[in-house]
Structure formats: structure tokens, C-alpha cells
Amino acid sequence: MSYNEASITEVSHSNKTIMRRAMHSERGTYWSSLADICRLLGLNINTQAQSLEALFQHRRFRPEQHIYQVGQTFEALYIVNSGFLKTVMIDGEGNERVLNFPMKGDLLGSDGISKDQHSCEVVALTDCDVIVIPFHQLLALGHSCNELEHAIYRLVSHEIVREHANLVTLGSLHSDARVAHFLSVQAQRHAALGFSSRSFLLRMTRREIGSYLGLTLETVSRAMSSLDAAGIISVNQRDIEILKPEALHSINRLNGASAQNSPFPKSDKPITAPAKQGRPGKAKVLTHWVEQRVAA
Amino acid sequence: MSYNEASITEVSHSNKTIMRRAMHSERGTYWSSLADICRLLGLNINTQAQSLEALFQHRRFRPEQHIYQVGQTFEALYIVNSGFLKTVMIDGEGNERVLNFPMKGDLLGSDGISKDQHSCEVVALTDCDVIVIPFHQLLALGHSCNELEHAIYRLVSHEIVREHANLVTLGSLHSDARVAHFLSVQAQRHAALGFSSRSFLLRMTRREIGSYLGLTLETVSRAMSSLDAAGIISVNQRDIEILKPEALHSINRLNGASAQNSPFPKSDKPITAPAKQGRPGKAKVLTHWVEQRVAA
DNA sequence: CGGGGCCTTGACAGTTGTCAAAATTGGTGG
DNA sequence: CCACCAATTTTGACAACTGTCAAGGCCCCG
Numbered sequence: 005m006s007y008n009e010a011s012i013t014e015v016s017h018s019n020k021t022i023m024r025r026a027m028h029s030e031r032g033t034y035w036s037s038l039a040d041i042c043r044l045l046g047l048n049i050n051t052q053a054q055s056l057e058a059l060f061q062h063r064r065f066r067p068e069q070h071i072y073q074v075g076q077t078f079e080a081l082y083i084v085n086s087g088f089l090k091t092v093m094i095d096g097e098g099n100e101r102v103l104n105f106p107m108k109g110d111l112l113g114s115d116g117i118s119k120d121q122h123s124c125e126v127v128a129l130t131d132c133d134v135i136v137i138p139f140h141q142l143l144a145l146g147h148s149c150n151e152l153e154h155a156i157y158r159l160v161s162h163e164i165v166r167e168h169a170n171l172v173t174l175g176s177l178h179s180d181a182r183v184a185h186f187l188s189v190q191a192q193r194h195a196a197l198g199f200s201s202r203s204f205l206l207r208m209t210r211r212e213i214g215s216y217l218g219l220t221l222e223t224v225s226r227a228m229s230s231l232d233a234a235g236i237i238s239v240n241q242r243d244i245e246i247l248k249p250e251a252l253h254s255i256n257r258l259n260g261a262s263a264q265n266s267p268f269p270k271s272d273k274p275i276t277a278p279a280k281q282g283r284p285g286k287a288k289v290l291t292h293w294v295e296q297r298v299a300a
Numbered sequence: 301m302s303y304n305e306a307s308i309t310e311v312s313h314s315n316k317t318i319m320r321r322a323m324h325s326e327r328g329t330y331w332s333s334l335a336d337i338c339r340l341l342g343l344n345i346n347t348q349a350q351s352l353e354a355l356f357q358h359r360r361f362r363p364e365q366h367i368y369q370v371g372q373t374f375e376a377l378y379i380v381n382s383g384f385l386k387t388v389m390i391d392g393e394g395n396e397r398v399l400n401f402p403m404k405g406d407l408l409g410s411d412g413i414s415k416d417q418h419s420c421e422v423v424a425l426t427d428c429d430v431i432v433i434p435f436h437q438l439l440a441l442g443h444s445c446n447e448l449e450h451a452i453y454r455l456v457s458h459e460i461v462r463e464h465a466n467l468v469t470l471g472s473l474h475s476d477a478r479v480a481h482f483l484s485v486q487a488q489r490h491a492a493l494g495f496s497s498r499s500f501l502l503r504m505t506r507r508e509i510g511s512y513l514g515l516t517l518e519t520v521s522r523a524m525s526s527l528d529a530a531g532i533i534s535v536n537q538r539d540i541e542i543l544k545p546e547a548l549h550s551i552n553r554l555n556g557a558s559a560q561n562s563p564f565p566k567s568d569k570p571i572t573a574p575a576k577q578g579r580p581g582k583a584k585v586l587t588h589w590v591e592q593r594v595a596a
Numbered sequence: 597c598g599g600g601g602c603c604t605t606g607a608c609a610g611t612t613g614t615c616a617a618a619a620t621t622g623g624t625g626g
Numbered sequence: 627c628c629a630c631c632a633a634t635t636t637t638g639a640c641a642a643c644t645g646t647c648a649a650g651g652c653c654c655c656g
Contacts, residue, residue, distance in 0.1 A: 161413035
């Protein structure tokens, strides 16, 4: 990503700039142009408008720090420029549920538009660099470029589609399948960022994965051990290596909750992993299902 | 709702009007102004702009008919004017998952903005009347009124917040609590529409409720029987009467998946229903939990 | 080197899915 | 008007899955 070191003369609200610059004085304040952001998002906006030169400030966060909290007044959307985070919802009794694990290129904050107040919170899991996009400013830019405006709506709508997919995963897959799907998606996302899709590091705890998938941390751990024993992945704590991506991807054992209203009778066997041979070492825990697969 | 019988002279694209009028010739075509729609949504837009007089066409649907389908090109958002519907997602094998049960005043179609193509589909459960709002036209109106534009974003964002709540329900509540919560929400929504909040008719099957809640139809049926036996509700097929709304509302038995990272130790007993006396008749099925409550 | 998270694994119990059958409802046709 | 059929709902018995509780191992950090 091409950073733009802040140069005050380029910016309209210079007083603000000075203030913020003071806060981040250790390393200076970074800015990105709208064009940079479009690149980060993979957008191709065709416009010669000067709006592409509008600058947006970066903010850095340490692990555990909040990008925003529940109840905080909504002012800006955020784009993740680097780092890994979690989005969590807190219920009345202080229980926390993980909604998502955003990473580079992801949008944060769209939950706040609805009531001008955030209904969930985002926490950094690693060092993070986030671009702040004041909402009113974004709307103003949208007015000068229809294509950009449409892109904003698309971004927000994309969040809805993503959540739909989560709902389906949560409601209709068994624990092994949820974990397999989670790892598969993580791998793909890492790949999309230019990292290896075969080997990566999980940035969150088993408890957080469980919360995200609607499972306990023990069930997550066991599911991973099963996949390891089946030779589909290799797990060492948070270090994940994917040995058979296709196998991982094709695990979608269904729950009873997936109502089958389709005309087809429930005849054909579900598509499952063609795992062949479990490695002898390590976990002895195999669900019946994986045992069956391993035996086949 | 104040309908406006189509009067062609009021409308700009008269050719379209004639065409559509022909399609619905049985009962004539209805139109609503933007002001009508704001009223339906409970919005209070302050503007004298003539845009409030823009007219939008209604479409009627019979049970089982699709408002839109997966893969269909996105062209419009829809507001439900009357009737009950379901939003469903179809996976590769033809399994269907219910995502929501929209009713009067709800927004439909926001999933389509993302890729100019719908990723789920909406089906009428009863006779329905739906207002069609072509998206490009809505954007154009937004340009002439900032307040309206903001309202559009709020509507879409609200969908995100609603889905967050669904994810939490699905991931962190036990079956009884999910069903109780579902009924509680249904009651509130009926009340918000001016119907009785104590007694209402479910428009969907047990299977559809189960699909929505990530449960099987049998589990839904059993949960309702338990609540009935506990004297909290009265169930007769799809006829629901709520005897103790507070009790129903306060059932939130947690799953293990709700990671408790809060500082408070897990000491205090969860808030549960103070059900006193099960009626002697009917269901003999009680979960341990309800038994415990009933005994207390 | 010690301590505190975090992860793994085991044993067991509670919850929920599966399969099956009976009861209820609504609609259709004789 | 009644009988019958199909769809939906309820209920039961059982098995499978996942949560609960507990113990031990691993790793990082002080």
C-alpha cells in the first residue's frame, strides 16, 4: 500500500491534523487517498474527479485495544489496512459473542449507521493499522461521483450477504463441518492477501473461534484434532497447515435444521471428504463420521 | 395505509404505467407516495421537497409466490405493505435455510445491492402487498434530500444489526430459549403493528421456524409443548397465546458457546422464567430445566 | 525457573437429532 | 354432508452429538 506521509498543506482541516499528529507523534501520522482505499478494496472507480485525492487518516492499535465500543457515537467507517481483529457483541450479562474476524481490506463500523451509535465493538487481535473514513465526508464524496456512491452501498450490502452466509453455517452444519469451513475460509482469505493458503497462523483463541461458530472451545479443539488425525490438516497450537484443501472444502455435513423442501428425494449421499489415511500419531479422538471416512 | 389509486396523469413514465396496469387489471394498480412509505417505515423526514410526491407501485403476491429469486438481477428494494413472508437461502444441494420472516414495514432486497444480483429469495407465506422501489430512483431522490439519503443507509444498516442479533440468538441460546425468544419477538412485532401481543397466528410451519432457529421441527414442537406445560404460553397448532410475557422474555438459558470473558466470575444464577404451575393437561414432555422451574 | 494462559484430551451427562407412529387439520370429491 | 387424503403437528424411544468438568501439557513472559 502506498502511504502518504501527512503534509499539512494538502489538507483542508489543518488544525485537526496538527492535533492528531501530536497524538501519534512517535511515528508520524499516515494518510491514504481515496484512490489508495479503492485499490485496497479492489474497487475500480472510473472518475477523474479530484475526490480521488481526498485524504483519510490512519490510526494504529495495539492488541486488546478497541477500534470502537458498544454505545459509542457513530462517526466514521473504517477500513483495515493491516492486522487482525475481532468484532464482538456483548449481551446484558457480559457474555461476549464473536461476530467476525476482520482483516486487511475489510469494512468496520457499518453497524453504527442504523442508530448513530455502535451496537457492537471491534477489538484488535494484533497490531493494526486502520483507515478512518468520516461518514459525512464519505457521503459528500458520493455526491460528486455516482459510481462511488454505488460502491458504498455495495460495501454495506456485502456485509449483509456475509452475515447470511454465517447464519447458514451456524444453523446447518455440524461441529466438524463448521470448523472445517472456518479454516477453509481463513485459508482463502489469507491467500487473497497474498499469503500462503496452505499454512497460516490463527490470531484468535479456541474460545474465540468457538464463540464465532457457536461451539465450545473444547469442541473446536476436538474438531481440529479430528481433521488432523484424518490427515486433512496439521495443527500445532495456532499453527495451521492445510494438507488437502479440497477435502477440507468439501466437508459439509448437514444438521437436521436445514429443511429440505426441495423436490429431490433425500437419496444421494452428501458430498463429504475423501480422506484416506489417518496418520498414526497424536489425537486418538475421532468422531464416527471421520472414523468412517478414514476407514473407507 | 393510504393507497393512491393509479392516476396516469400524475405519473411521469406513463407507458410503463399502462403496461403494469394491464398486468394487474383485475383490481387496478396501487401506488404510494414517498411520504406514505416514510409513514409506513415510521420515518419523519423533514423536507418540503416535491420528492415526497414521487409514486411507487405496489405488487400483490399469493402464497408461495416469489418476490425475487436467487440469481435474479437486482433492480429494486421492496417495502412490505401487508402480509407475511419468508427470506430463504438455498445451498448447493437444494437445502433451504430461512433467514427471516419479514412483515409489514420491513425492507426486502438489500442483499442484492452487493453484486447487482440477489443472493437469497423471498417467498410470500400469505397474500402480500409489496411496494416496489427501483434502486436508481431511490438514489436519485436521495440526491435531492440529504435526510432521505441518510435514512436509506440507516435502513440497510438496520438489517446488519438485526442479523447480528440473530447470530447471537442462534449461537448462544438453548433450544427452549431460542423458541421462547422467537415467540417473544413475534409477539412484539405483532403488537407494533397494532395487533394483539397476547394472541396471534403463526404463518409459518414448524419446519420453517426450525430452519430459522437452527433446530429440527420436532425440537421446535417440543419446546413449544414445554412452554405450554409450564403455563407460559398456550399452543394450539399455529395459534399462540402468551400467558406470561415477562416469563417468556426472561428465558435466556445460555449455551456454552457464549464465551464469558467478562471480569465477573460465573457466580450468579442466570435469569430464568419464574414459571409456577404447569397445567395438568396435554404435553408430558418437559426438559429437566422446565421441570426444575415448574417444581420451584 | 515459576506462573498463568491456552490448548488438548478424557469421562460423563444433558441436549438435540433421527426415526417412527399417531393425532389434528384442511381441503377435495363422492 | 361425509369420507378420505395429504400435509402438518405432536409425541415417544433411542442414538449421536456436544457441552461440562477435570486434569495434564505446552508455551510465553516475567
